[in-house]
Amino acid sequence: MKSRFWTGIAFCSPLIFGLLAFTVLPVIASFWFSLCNYPILEPPHYVGVANYRDLARDDQFWHSIRNTFVYVLGSVPLGMAVGLGLALLLNQKVPGIKVFRTLFFLPTVVPLVANSVLWIRLLNPQQGLVNSFLRLLHVPESWMPGWLADERWAMPGLILMSLWGAGGGAVLYLAALQDVPSELFEAAELDGAGPTQRFRHVTIPLISPVLLFTGIMGLIGGFQEFARAFVMTQGGPWDSTLFYCLHLFNSAFTEFRLGYASAMAWVLFAIILVATVAVMRASTKHVQYEQ
Amino acid sequence: MKNRSNRIVGFVALVLFAALFTLPFLWQVSTSLKTEDQVGKSEFDLIPRAQTYRLDGSDVEIKPVERKGADQVIEVLEGPKKGTRLTVAPDSLKLRPHLEWSNYSGGFQAFPFFRMLRNTLVICVLVVLGTSLSCSLAAYGLACVPWKGRETLFWIMLATMMLPGQVTMIPLFQTFKGLGWINTILPLVVPAFCGNAFFVFMLRQFYRTIPASLMEAARIDGATDLRIWATVVLPLSKAALAVVAVFSFIGAWNDFLGPLLYLMDDDKYTLAIGLARLQGQYSSDWGRMMAMSVVMTLPLITLFFLAQRTFVEGIKLGGVKG
Numbered sequence: 001m002k003s004r005f006w007t008g009i010a011f012c013s014p015l016i017f018g019l020l021a022f023t024v025l026p027v028i029a030s031f032w033f034s035l036c037n038y039p040i041l042e043p044p045h046y047v048g049v050a051n052y053r054d055l056a057r058d059d060q061f062w063h064s065i066r067n068t069f070v071y072v073l074g075s076v077p078l079g080m081a082v083g084l085g086l087a088l089l090l091n092q093k094v095p096g097i098k099v100f101r102t103l104f105f106l107p108t109v110v111p112l113v114a115n116s117v118l119w120i121r122l123l124n125p126q127q128g129l130v131n132s133f134l135r136l137l138h139v140p141e142s143w144m145p146g147w148l149a150d151e152r153w154a155m156p157g158l159i160l161m162s163l164w165g166a167g168g169g170a171v172l173y174l175a176a177l178q179d180v181p182s183e184l185f186e187a188a189e190l191d192g193a194g195p196t197q198r199f200r201h202v203t204i205p206l207i208s209p210v211l212l213f214t215g216i217m218g219l220i221g222g223f224q225e226f227a228r229a230f231v232m233t234q235g236g237p238w239d240s241t242l243f244y245c246l247h248l249f250n251s252a253f254t255e256f257r258l259g260y261a262s263a264m265a266w267v268l269f270a271i272i273l274v275a276t277v278a279v280m281r282a283s284t285k286h287v288q289y290e291q
Numbered sequence: 292m293k294n295r296s297n298r299i300v301g302f303v304a305l306v307l308f309a310a311l312f313t314l315p316f317l318w319q320v321s322t323s324l325k326t327e328d329q330v331g332k333s334e335f336d337l338i339p340r341a342q343t344y345r346l347d348g349s350d351v352e353i354k355p356v357e358r359k360g361a362d363q364v365i366e367v368l369e370g371p372k373k374g375t376r377l378t379v380a381p382d383s384l385k386l387r388p389h390l391e392w393s394n395y396s397g398g399f400q401a402f403p404f405f406r407m408l409r410n411t412l413v414i415c416v417l418v419v420l421g422t423s424l425s426c427s428l429a430a431y432g433l434a435c436v437p438w439k440g441r442e443t444l445f446w447i448m449l450a451t452m453m454l455p456g457q458v459t460m461i462p463l464f465q466t467f468k469g470l471g472w473i474n475t476i477l478p479l480v481v482p483a484f485c486g487n488a489f490f491v492f493m494l495r496q497f498y499r500t501i502p503a504s505l506m507e508a509a510r511i512d513g514a515t516d517l518r519i520w521a522t523v524v525l526p527l528s529k530a531a532l533a534v535v536a537v538f539s540f541i542g543a544w545n546d547f548l549g550p551l552l553y554l555m556d557d558d559k560y561t562l563a564i565g566l567a568r569l570q571g572q573y574s575s576d577w578g579r580m581m582a583m584s585v586v587m588t589l590p591l592i593t594l595f596f597l598a599q600r601t602f603v604e605g606i607k608l609g610g611v612k613g
Contacts, residue, residue, distance in 0.1 A: 004436055007516050011432025012444060014425040018485025022463065023451045029462035089305045094298065102599070103309045106316070109595045111545045113563045114584040117570050118319050121577055129318045132335035164315065171606055224455055227547040231567045248457055253552070258461050265457040272455060 030262050038259035051263035061264070063239055064247040065271075070155055071243065072222035075162040080215060083169030088203075090170065091177045101174065104167030116231040119161045123147035130160070148233055151240035158228060158241060169214045176207040208287040216276055223272050244268060319588075323581035324390045328355060330577045341389030344379060346372060352389065353377075394578035395586070402569050402583055403557075411544060411561040414479050418543040419536050421483035422490060426535060427528070429486050430494035431520045435506060445495070452488045456548075464552060474555045479546070483539070490535045497531040498524060534605040537598050544591065562587050 009016070034051055036044035055061050086104050090097055110118070122129045125146045134144060147157040180203070188198050204211075226245040229235055235242035235250075248268070252261035317337055322330060324339040343350040344365060353365040356376060363381045367373055398404070433441055467478040501524060509519045525532070550564040560568070566587055570580060595602060 004516075005438045005440070008432045008436040008438030008441055011436060011516070011520075012429045012441075014484060015429035015432075015448070015486035015491060016444065018425070018482060019448060019451060019488075022482050022485060023454065023459060026459035026462035026466070027454065029465075030458050033461060086308060089301060089308060092298065092301045092305070094302045094305065100305055100309050104312055105602075106592065106595070107312060109541075109591050110588050111563060111591060113545075113547055113566045113570075114587040117566060117580055117584040118315060120570070121322065121581065122315055122318070126333050127331065127577075129315065129335070132333065135333075136335060164312065167312065168606070171603070220455075224457070230547075230551075231570060245457060249548075252461055252464075258465075262458075262461050265455070265460070268455055269458055273453070 030265060033259050033262035034266050036259040036262075038257070038262070040256040040258055044259065047259070051260050052267075054260065055263055055267065060239065060242065060247060064242045064244045067155065067240070067242055068223060068225065068244040071159060071225060072219055074155070074159040076215060076218040076222055078159065079163055079166045079218060080169060080211060082163050082166035083214070084173055084211075086167060086170035087173035087177055090174050101171065104170050106167070107164045108168040112227050113231055115161075115164075116228055119157075119164075120148065120232050123157045123161070125149055148241075149237065151236075151238045154233060154237060154240045158232070161228070169218075172210050172214060173207055176210040177203070180206045205286075208283075212279070212283050212287050216279060219275055219279065220272055223268065223275070319581055320585055323394050323578060323585050324392070325394075325578055326354075326389070326391045327576070327578060338388055339390055340386040341391070342384045343387050344377070344384055346370065346377075350385065350387065353384070355384075391578060394582040398579040398582045398586070401579065402565060404562075404565075404583070404586065406558065407560050407562045407565040410476075410559060411563070414476055414561060415540050415543040417476070417480040418483040419540050421480065421485075422487055422539040423532055423535050425484050425486045426490040426494055427525065427532060428520070429491045430498050431516075431524055433491065434495045434498035435501075435503075435519075435524065436516065448488045448491060452492075460548075460552075467553065473553060474559065475553075476559070478553045479543075479549045483543075487539070490539065494528065494531055494535065497528055501527055530601070530604060533598065533601045537594065537601050538605055540594070541591065 033044055035046060035048060037047045037050070038044040090101055090104070107115075121127075123131075125131055125144060128147070130147070131144050145153040145156070147153045184202055184206070185198055188202050193201065224245055225243045226249065229241045229243045229246045230249070233241040235246050244264070245268070248261050248264045251257045251264060321337045321339055326339070326341055328342065329336075329340055341352045342355065342365075344353045344367070346367065347370075349370070351370045351372070352368040354368055356364045356366050358364070359378055361380075362378045363384070364376055364378050365384070367375050367377065432438075433445055463478070467473060470477075472478050505523055505527075506519050509523050514522070545563060546561075547563045547567070550561045551567075554560055554564060557565075566583055569583060
């Protein structure tokens with residue numbers, strides 16, 4: 001077939017324009033800004049790696065990195081575990097599976113801001129549903145978590161909130177589970193494998209590509225967490241929920257340190273890249289793709 | 292026997308978890324219908340109730356006004372004695388189920404809901420149109436037209452998907468400011484007309500499965516590429532386009548950072564940004580806040596039920612192939 005260069009270019013021209021104008025050129029500009037002192041009202045002024053050096057000395061920067069890692073390391077594995085648990089429950093031969101699947105999925109449809117408003121209320125120490133529930137279980141009043149009002153409990157509160165969205169992963173895991181041929185389980189059972197062994201050696205390996213995918217997407221999304229903290233806590237109390245991207249946003253749009261914030265964006269990119277590659281590397285031994 | 296009891300345990304666990312995941316919704320709706328007085332109570336009660344007092348042989352709704360020593364001053368809210376204040380013993384008050392719709396009507400007044408809904412819908416419709424159009428054109432160019440350089444373009448596009456939005460956020464903000472686009476919807480809408488790497492990728496994978504013979508036949512009949520795209524490819528890719536439309540709609544409806552950066556005036560606010568502001572101002576009026584969060588959630592839940600198959604399709608496309 002003969003090459004039809006100009007037709008191809010014409011069809012892709014909006015995309016090419018978009019990639020150039022909204023990605024490639026801004027990326028170059030961002031890298032340049034990260035090497036500049038750029039207080040919004042003055043033009044950028046080259047300062048070399050000073051912004052990166054300042055970052056290394058900024059306590060809030062390290063604090064925000066720590067917070068973000070705690071969130072990612074808490075919410076991603078827990079979310080996957082809950083999602084997998086739900087998927088296993090859904091993968092039974094019982095009536096009404098579609099209804100249950102819908103119920104678990106619905107929380108992921110709730111708009112982020114509406115969800116944040118709801119959870120501020122759910123996590124209210126006195127009148128919130130979560131603590132009412134704990135009271136029903138006779139948890140003593142002195143043990144009641146203060147959630148968003150308490151610096152030790154604010155991050156666990158946000159992680160708990162993220163678990164309400166575990167149904168998104170569950171739908172994916174369920175689809176993968178249903179693709180597993182039942183002969184494999186029967187064969188394993190005939191070989192004398194118990195339920196735990198079947199789960200570890202048949203179920204997990206067969207759905208491992210989907211697990212890896214949701215893990216990586218969760219990781220990338222977790223590092224970019226912003227709106228939730230902005231609406232619910234503004235990073236407080238005592239910076240305990242100061243996420244990396246919230247700190248970045250504040251540096252750029254409340255302190256107007258555009259160069260500094262650009263450097264933070266590049267460090268974020270590096271963190272995401274390294275974390276993703278690390279997870280991929282670590283998983284190659286465990287993830288099995290179909291031949 | 293063992294199998295049967297296993298199945299019962301499994302089903303009970305399923306029901307328990309479903310109840311746990313549904314509870315926040317029930318609680319949200321119930322709080323949105325509670326009186327201010329009941330919202331402030333700490334006991335767990337899903338049924339909205341109002342306090343009543345037995346007056347002249349019938350129970351009338353009342354509102355507690357203040358404590359006076361051991362007694363309670365109340366205001367009668369209905370019946371012939373509406374508006375009068377009485378001092379009564381607290382244990383003479385009872386509760387009965389009652390839906391406090393004023394959280395919704397009051398919320399609509401405090402919060403220019405319909406204006407924000409219109410602002411949000413204008414952005415959503417333009418984003419859906421722009422994304423579907425630009426992405427399907429680009430996908431046709433990448434999948435159905437052979438040309439030198441299309442592989443390079445495809446790989447550049449995939450590489451940009453790795454980049455977190457924070458990297459381009461500041462230069463784009465400065466650019467849009469330079470163009471005088473701040474406080475307009477242009478920064479939120481124009482990029483949608485210039486393709487979206489993820490959706491282009493998805494549609495390209497889909498277009499590659501369309502038999503080339505169909506397009507060749509149209510070409511022999513003298514159809515141009517634009518005509519083939521419109522009359523052969525688009526009708527065959529309705530399901531995939533629906534995925535693009537639904538998910539770009541949700542993205543625009545939920546977008547928080549974009550409107551936060553680019554919309555300054557109250558009368559331009561979208562629902563997401565408006566509700567976040569309301570949260571800051573009326574943080575004590577929880578019945579009203581819950582009512583407004585219900586109102587913001589309902590359209591998406593409705594969309595989900597209308598397009599459930601498209602959702603499942605999209606999740607699988609995003610999850611398995613992406």
